[in-house]
Amino acid sequence: KQEVTQIPAALSVPEGENLVLNCSFTDSAIYNLQWFRQDPGKGLTSLLLIQSSQREQTSGRLNASLDKSSGRSTLYIAASQPGDSATYLCAPTNSGYALNFGKGTSLLVTP
Amino acid sequence: DAGVIQSPRHEVTEMGQEVTLRCKPISGHDYLFWYRQTMMRGLELLIYFNNNVPIDDSGMPEDRFSAKMPNASFSTLKIQPSEPRDSAVYFCASRFGGGGEKLFFGSGTQLSVL
Numbered sequence: 001k002q003e004v005t006q007i008p009a010a011l012s013v014p015e016g017e018n019l020v021l022n023c024s025f026t027d028s029a030i031y032n033l034q035w036f037r038q039d040p041g042k043g044l045t046s047l048l049l050i051q052s053s054q055r056e057q058t059s060g061r062l063n064a065s066l067d068k069s070s071g072r073s074t075l076y077i078a079a080s081q082p083g084d085s086a087t088y089l090c091a092p093t094n095s096g097y098a099l100n101f102g103k104g105t106s107l108l109v110t111p
Numbered sequence: 112d113a114g115v116i117q118s119p120r121h122e123v124t125e126m127g128q129e130v131t132l133r134c135k136p137i138s139g140h141d142y143l144f145w146y147r148q149t150m151m152r153g154l155e156l157l158i159y160f161n162n163n164v165p166i167d168d169s170g171m172p173e174d175r176f177s178a179k180m181p182n183a184s185f186s187t188l189k190i191q192p193s194e195p196r197d198s199a200v201y202f203c204a205s206r207f208g209g210g211g212e213k214l215f216f217g218s219g220t221q222l223s224v225l
Contacts, residue, residue, distance in 0.1 A: 034213065043115075043202060043216035089154070091214075097142065098167060099214060101154035 002094050003025045004102035012108040013080055021105045023090035025087040028071050032090040034099065035064050035075050038087045047088075048075070080109045114163055115143065115217035117203050123223045129191040132220045135184055135201030144214070145188050146202040154202070193224045 004025040013019055023033075032051045036044040048057045048064040050073070056065040063076040073090055087106045091099040116135040124130055136143050144159040158168040163180045171178070175194070180186040190197055204216045 038217075043218045044204075044214075046215070048211040049213050068193075098144070098156050098159055100156070101146075103153040 002092060002100040003031075004090060004092065004100050006088075006090060006102035006105050008105055009103070010106040010108075012110065014100075015080060015082060015109055015111050017080050017109075018076070018078050019080055019107075021077070021088050021090075021107070023073040023075070023102055024073045025073075025090075025092045025100075027094060028068050030068060031097070033064075033066055033073050033090060033092045035062075035073075036089045036091065036101075038089060038104065039088075044089065076106075080107075082109050082111050085109050086105055115203055115205050115215050117201075117217035117220050119220060120218065121221045121223075123225065124193055125225050126194055127192045128224075129189065130193045130197075130222060130224075132188040132201050132203075132222070134186045134188070134217060136186070136203070136205030137207075137215055138184065140207045140215075141182060141183070142206040143186050144204040144206075145186070146204065148200045148202060148219070154214035157188070157201075190222075191215075193222075195224045198222055198224050 005024045034049045035047045038044045050057045061078040066073045073095040083105045085108050087104040089104040091101045093099050118133045141162050146154050147156040148154045157170045158178045160180045178188045200219045202219045204214050206212050206214045
């Protein structure tokens with residue numbers, strides 16, 4: 001069974017800082033990996049999807065990288081803003097197309 | 112499109128009662144997933160469907176849980192009888208195609224079993 005670990009579990013940074021969230025997974029036979037954002041009391045929103053053949057994906061201030069062979073992915077957030085405060089979850093997709101989620105990194109960006 | 116729609120948003124019930132959660136996936140999506148989220152265990156996959164057919168229900172905790180998808184636009188997750196340990200947020204999500212596409216989540220149903 002795919003095990004997903006996210007480090008750190010919580011992070012607090014001042015506005016404007018660049019930051020990196022880490023995700024590791026035990027089974028490297030994945031189709032892709034998605035990063036999601038979850039706001040309190042809300043559902044999850046997909047931010048980035050990296051196919052297994054790709055090394056990285058970018059969307060605005062977000063950049064996600066994937067090293068499938070080592071079972072690692074990182075989410076880089078540039079010039080963080082208070083509106084980025086949320087929980088960020090990574091989820092690799094294995095055979096059968098079901099996603100396995102980490103427990104997330106809770107991010108707080110202070111003004 | 113209105114996105115994935117779940118109802119109710121909140122459900123409070125007493126132990127032993129039957130609970131039915133509902134989901135309308137995004138039109139055209141052929142995969143539907145039910146997840147449960149708790150602080151202790153995070154997001155757990157309960158069951159998923161492809162073209163209305165259950166593919167993997169190994170995450171369903173026990174026989175008290177059942178899920179159906181009678182057509183492409185509707186799914187239910189039923190708990191009978193409910194227990195306090197079932198209290199959690201239940202999410203429905205849908206996707207088009209196999210593993211290469213993004214997954215879209217509903218807003219969830221917050222279930223409290225007293």
